[in-house]
Amino acid sequence: TIxxxxxxxxxxxxxxxxxxxxxxxxxxxxxxxxxxxxYTAIALWNCSSIIKNFPDKVEFSKLKxxxxxGERKRKRDDFLVVFGTFFxxxxxxxxxxxQRVSFSLKGLPSLPNLKTLWCYNCMLKNFxxxxxxxxxxxxxxxxxxxxxxxxxxxxxxxxxxxRHIIPKYFYYSPTDEGINFPPGLxxxxxxxxxxxxxxxxxxxxxxxxxLSRLTALSLRLSTNQIPLEDFxxxxxxxxxxxxGENYRFNREAFRRLDIQDFSSSLSAFNxxxxxxxxxxxxxxxxxxxxxxxxxxxxxxxxxxxxxxxCNDMEFLIDTKNDQGSTVAFSNLVELNIESMVSLKGLCYxxxxxxxxxxxxxxxxxxxxxxxxxxxxDKLSEKMKRQTPLLSNLTILSLHSLPKLKRIWEVKxxxxxxxxxxxxxxxxxxxxxxxxxIFSPCLALSMLHLQELDIRYIDRLEQVIGFGEEDEIIExxxxxxxxxKLRILxxxxxxxxxxxxxxxxxxxxxxxxSVYIRGCSQLIQVFNMEQNKHxxxxxxxxxxxxxxxxxxxxxxxxxxxxxxPVLNEGYIVVGNHEEVFQVQGGYSxxxxxxxxxxxxxxxxxxxxxxxQVVTLENLTTLTLKDCxxxxxxxxxxxxxxxxxxxxxxxxxxxxxxxxxxxKDQVSSSSSNCDTSLQPMSFPNLTRITVTNCKNLNSLFxxxxxxxxxxxxxxxxxxxxxxxxxxxxxxEVEVVPAKEMKFDKLNFLLLEELPGLIHFCPKxxxxxxxAMIRLQVRDCPKLTTGFFIDSQEFxxxxxKVYILQPFNPTLFYVIIIITTQGITCKIFN
Numbered sequence: 001t002i003x004x005x006x007x008x009x010x011x012x013x014x015x016x017x018x019x020x021x022x023x024x025x026x027x028x029x030x031x032x033x034x035x036x037x038x039y040t041a042i043a044l045w046n047c048s049s050i051i052k053n054f055p056d057k058v059e060f061s062k063l064k065x066x067x068x069x070g071e072r073k074r075k076r077d078d079f080l081v082v083f084g085t086f087f088x089x090x091x092x093x094x095x096x097x098x099q100r101v102s103f104s105l106k107g108l109p110s111l112p113n114l115k116t117l118w119c120y121n122c123m124l125k126n127f128x129x130x131x132x133x134x135x136x137x138x139x140x141x142x143x144x145x146x147x148x149x150x151x152x153x154x155x156x157x158x159x160x161x162x163r164h165i166i167p168k169y170f171y172y173s174p175t176d177e178g179i180n181f182p183p184g185l186x187x188x189x190x191x192x193x194x195x196x197x198x199x200x201x202x203x204x205x206x207x208x209x210x211l212s213r214l215t216a217l218s219l220r221l222s223t224n225q226i227p228l229e230d231f232x233x234x235x236x237x238x239x240x241x242x243x244g245e246n247y248r249f250n251r252e253a254f255r256r257l258d259i260q261d262f263s264s265s266l267s268a269f270n271x272x273x274x275x276x277x278x279x280x281x282x283x284x285x286x287x288x289x290x291x292x293x294x295x296x297x298x299x300x301x302x303x304x305x306x307x308x309x310c311n312d313m314e315f316l317i318d319t320k321n322d323q324g325s326t327v328a329f330s331n332l333v334e335l336n337i338e339s340m341v342s343l344k345g346l347c348y349x350x351x352x353x354x355x356x357x358x359x360x361x362x363x364x365x366x367x368x369x370x371x372x373x374x375x376x377d378k379l380s381e382k383m384k385r386q387t388p389l390l391s392n393l394t395i396l397s398l399h400s401l402p403k404l405k406r407i408w409e410v411k412x413x414x415x416x417x418x419x420x421x422x423x424x425x426x427x428x429x430x431x432x433x434x435x436x437i438f439s440p441c442l443a444l445s446m447l448h449l450q451e452l453d454i455r456y457i458d459r460l461e462q463v464i465g466f467g468e469e470d471e472i473i474e475x476x477x478x479x480x481x482x483x484k485l486r487i488l489x490x491x492x493x494x495x496x497x498x499x500x501x502x503x504x505x506x507x508x509x510x511x512x513s514v515y516i517r518g519c520s521q522l523i524q525v526f527n528m529e530q531n532k533h534x535x536x537x538x539x540x541x542x543x544x545x546x547x548x549x550x551x552x553x554x555x556x557x558x559x560x561x562x563x564p565v566l567n568e569g570y571i572v573v574g575n576h577e578e579v580f581q582v583q584g585g586y587s588x589x590x591x592x593x594x595x596x597x598x599x600x601x602x603x604x605x606x607x608x609x610x611q612v613v614t615l616e617n618l619t620t621l622t623l624k625d626c627x628x629x630x631x632x633x634x635x636x637x638x639x640x641x642x643x644x645x646x647x648x649x650x651x652x653x654x655x656x657x658x659x660x661x662k663d664q665v666s667s668s669s670s671n672c673d674t675s676l677q678p679m680s681f682p683n684l685t686r687i688t689v690t691n692c693k694n695l696n697s698l699f700x701x702x703x704x705x706x707x708x709x710x711x712x713x714x715x716x717x718x719x720x721x722x723x724x725x726x727x728x729x730e731v732e733v734v735p736a737k738e739m740k741f742d743k744l745n746f747l748l749l750e751e752l753p754g755l756i757h758f759c760p761k762x763x764x765x766x767x768x769a770m771i772r773l774q775v776r777d778c779p780k781l782t783t784g785f786f787i788d789s790q791e792f793x794x795x796x797x798k799v800y801i802l803q804p805f806n807p808t809l810f811y812v813i814i815i816i817t818t819q820g821i822t823c824k825i826f827n
Contacts, residue, residue: 028071035060043067049080059089066093070100076123076146084109084130098122112136119145186211195219196240205268208234217241223261226268235271244282255301259284266294278304285310289348291317291328298328298352305329306336314342319349330354339366345375351389358392360422365399373398374408374418388419397427404431408442419445429455436465443500449482450510455491463490463499484510488525492518499525517597592617597624603654605632619683620646627653631660638681645683650690658689658698681707685743688714697726710741711769714748723757724749737763745771749778758783 022038027045031052035042037059047070060066070080079102087093088109095116102123108130117134118141127147131137180202186195187207195211196218197203205227208214216238223243233241236255244260256278257269263285266273273279273295279302287293287310298317299305307313317328329352337343347355364373374390398407410418420438423446428437434457438446443464454463464481481500488511490496496519516522594615596602605623618641623629629652633641638659649655684707689698695718699706706725715724725739739759744767749755755778759765767773773785 037061037063039063041065045069046071047080049073049078051080055086056083057085057088060093061089062092063090064092065095066090067097068099068101069097073100076102079123087111103127109133115139117141119143121145205231205233223264226262226264228264231268232271233268239272241269241272256280258282273299275301277301280306281310282306282308283310285312287313289313289315289318291326291352293318298326298330299332300327300330302329302332304334305332306334306338307340308336308338309340311341313340314344315348316346317348317352317355319347319352322350322352326352327354328352329356329359331358332356333358334361335359335363336361337364337367340370341368343367343370345370345372347375354387356389357387359390360392361395362393363395363397364401365397367401369403370401371403372406372409373404374410388421389417390423391419392422393420394422394424396423396425398429398431399427400430402430402432405433405435407434407437408439410439418442420449421445422448424448425451425453427451427453428457429453430457432456432458435459435461437463439465443481446482447484449485451487451489452482452485453487453489454493455489457493458495460493460496462497486510486512487515488513489515490517490519491515494518494520497521497523591615593620593622594618595620595622595624596626597622598626600625600627602626603628603630605629615641617643619643620648622646622648623650623652624648625651626655627651629655631655631657633659635659641681643683644681645685647684647686648688649692650688652692654694655692656694656696658695659700683709685709686712688712689718690714690716691718692721693717693719695721697722698724700726707741709743711743712746713744714746715752716748716750718752720754721752722754723760724755725759727760739763739765741765741767741769743769745769747772748774749776749781750774751777752781753777753779756780756782 021040023041023043024033024035024039025043025045026033029044029047029051032054035058039060040062041064042060043065044067047068049070068080068082073079079100081102082098084103087096090111092113093111094113096111096114097118097120099120100122101119103125108127110133112133113136114134115136116139117137118139120141121144122142124142124145124147183204184207186192186203187210189195190210191213192211193213194216195214196216198218198220200220200222203219203221203225205221205225208217211234214234215236217233217236218240220242222245226243238254240256242258242260243262244258255272255276257272257276258278258280259266259269260280260282262283266284266287274297276299279299281287290305290313291298317326319326335356364370398404408418420442426437426449428434437454437460452463454460488499490499514525516525596605615637621632621644623632632649632655649658687698687707687710689695698715698721713724715721747767747770749758758781775781775785
């Protein structure tokens with residue numbers, strides 16, 4: 001096969017090997033390659049620090065470009081060492097890139113035509129003397145490079161360098177004390193076009209006035225370096241300026257301004273606000289808004305805005321004296337607001353033209369006075385004709401806004417001006433005054449919503465606020481709500497009654513995970529009855545891989561679904577006597593994890609509905625604090641859970657059996673003979689049963705292995721448990737019949753005062769893989785333990801390992817490891 005990049009590479013090799021220019025590119029060099037002096041460009045990547053035959057001097061009279069890169073090393077002392085004589089015969093060299101290279105003490109020789117020198121992560125000594133030999137140098141970059149005396153280098157620059165890039169990172173000073181330039185040095189660099197100094201610098205900003213050619217600037221300054229009066233930074237094409245102690249370098253920002261702990265006038269930055277792309281203000285005082293206080297033109301080049309602890313700021317924009325002519329924040333993509341104690345909203349007055357038209361991410365947290373985020377009272381004629389507000393928003397995160405009453409306040413006549421058509425992720429937490437999240441109109445526009453996470457909102461009653469608007473959009477076609485929703489998570493909303501109560505909702509085809517906890521007043525999650533058009537609302541495949549219900553109160557139903565497969569099919573999920581009630585054909589084939597917790601009314605998880613519903617891919621089932629639950633599996637349901645791996649049961653006080661006895665199964669619950677199929681959980685690996693005080697036994701035992709892959713069995717504080725495995729009624733006791741658990745390596749039986757048998761009487765169990773066996777406080781246990789010649793552990797009745805000790809006072813732990821077998825008896 002021929003790949004396109006191979007064709008391009010071969011063509012490039014051919015092109016660069018013809019005419020006057022000849023190129024060579026080598027990678028991972030262990031030995032110096034043979035080369036003649038005709039090459040004009042050479043790139044040698046990842047050269048070994050112990051490369052064989054590395055020459056002290058080479059003759060490349062035509063070489064114009066050289067890239068020499070050493071292999072990656074943790075220590076600088078292991079870098080590739082290059083002597084200055086290596087470059088002596090490269091008089092035509094114009095571009096030199098060195099990376100992970102260490103120079104000898106003599107430095108670089110005379111390179112009269114060198115225009116660009118970029119040393120990245122190198123070690124240079126006596127480098128200042130080398131600069132005198134580079135009279136044509138235009139670009140100097142010493143990025144991440146250790147040098148012996150930066151001041152001497154800087155003093156060589158005047159009248160020689162037109163572009164000057166000083167190291168972005170310095171390693172010469174472990175305390176990072178910065179650079180101390182002699183006064184007046186920078187002002188003498190009159191040809192300078194770019195100045196980038198990332199470590200702290202003692203530069204007097206007034207010296208920049210002498211740099212008439214300066215177009216790009218990177219500086220890290222302290223607040224006392226900003227002149228208080230009559231100083232304005234020059235207009236720049238590119239810049240990254242940080243004022244303050246906390247430094248965060250963003251390589252992607254083209255024009256970036258970061259100001260911290262600043263309470264004076266921002267007038268020094270006036271020439272930068274007009275084209276700034278990333279603006280970060282932290283603990284900046286004296287500004288009530290961004291527009292017009294900071295920039296009257298609307299900061300329309302701004303793409304990222306971060307505001308934190310600007311305690312005087314009330315709005316992003318104040319248009320009370322404007323009639324809609326302002327264009328503001330039109331290119332803003334990311335907006336992060338945090339700890340703004342005076343913030344009241346985003347816009348005060350008429351919303352400007354193209355306001356937040358390109359906003360994709362909005363994060364607001366810890367703003368204690370904020371009551372409404374998006375408030376649209378008046379619209380200019382231009383705004384009525386523009387792209388809907390928030391139509392590009394994809395991420396919305398609101399945290400710790402104690403006075404927030406509404407996220408959006410839109411008059412009925414202005415509904416069409418706002419749309420959440422691109423919204424994918426919503427996270428809302430600790431906004432205690434919210435009663436609803438979305439209006440019906442906005443909810444209908446959210447066709448791409450994928451994740452909805454709502455937590456700790458005390459007054460929340462409905463996620464979609466029906467009843468707040470008098471009119472609902474009329475449409476001849478059935479309405480669709482959240483067809484791409486994958487994850488629904490709601491935690492600790494004690495007054496929540498409905499997620500979606502109206503009957504016009506349709507969708508949820510993509511739902512993968514439902515997690516609901518601490519919603520004691522919850523009545524319903526989704527109502528999926530017929531809509532007002534008389535059509536069935538179809539949920540063709542729940543698709544949920546995780547279904548978690550915890551402490552959802554006395555709700556009548558969590559999900560009411562009519563499934564028209566058999567015209568009468570439906571499922572009801574809720575905290576009443578039955579969790580699932582199913583009629584008609586339906587599949588839960590995508591559910592993998594299922595948790596029920598704090599459902600105090602539940603008596604039955606599911607009826608025997610194996611003929612009409614499948615849970616074929618369920619792997620984890622967790623039950624906790626379901627106080628009235630009587631059993632977990634019907635015989636038929638037990639037979640179809642072939643992929644179940646983990647079973648965890650805790651504090652289910654009324655449960656008597658894990659699997660309902662056959663004589664308790666009603667004849668109408670199943671249309672097939674359950675006895676025709678053997679009882680087995682072929683993939684069950686871990687079982688934990690704790691604090692189920694009425695449990696009598698765990699599993700019935702028939703002619704086939706019940707748990708062939710069981711590895712861990714933990715049974716603790718089940719006071720009425722008499723036997724772990726019991727015989728099915730039709731199974732006859734076979735003397736010395738063996739129960740073999742090939743995979744079981746950890747068995748814990750603890751505080752089981754009623755336990756008599758581990759396995760049915762007359763049987764004994766074998767555990768070839770046992771590593772840890774722990775038995776404690778089981779005074780009635782008649783099953784003993786012994787180890788055979790193959791070091792297999794056996795359980796057998798009428799062997800008392802604790803004899804002659806009183807079994808009520810002592811317990812035994814047997815631990816089998818590769819080093820041997822240990823038996824410990826404890827009081």
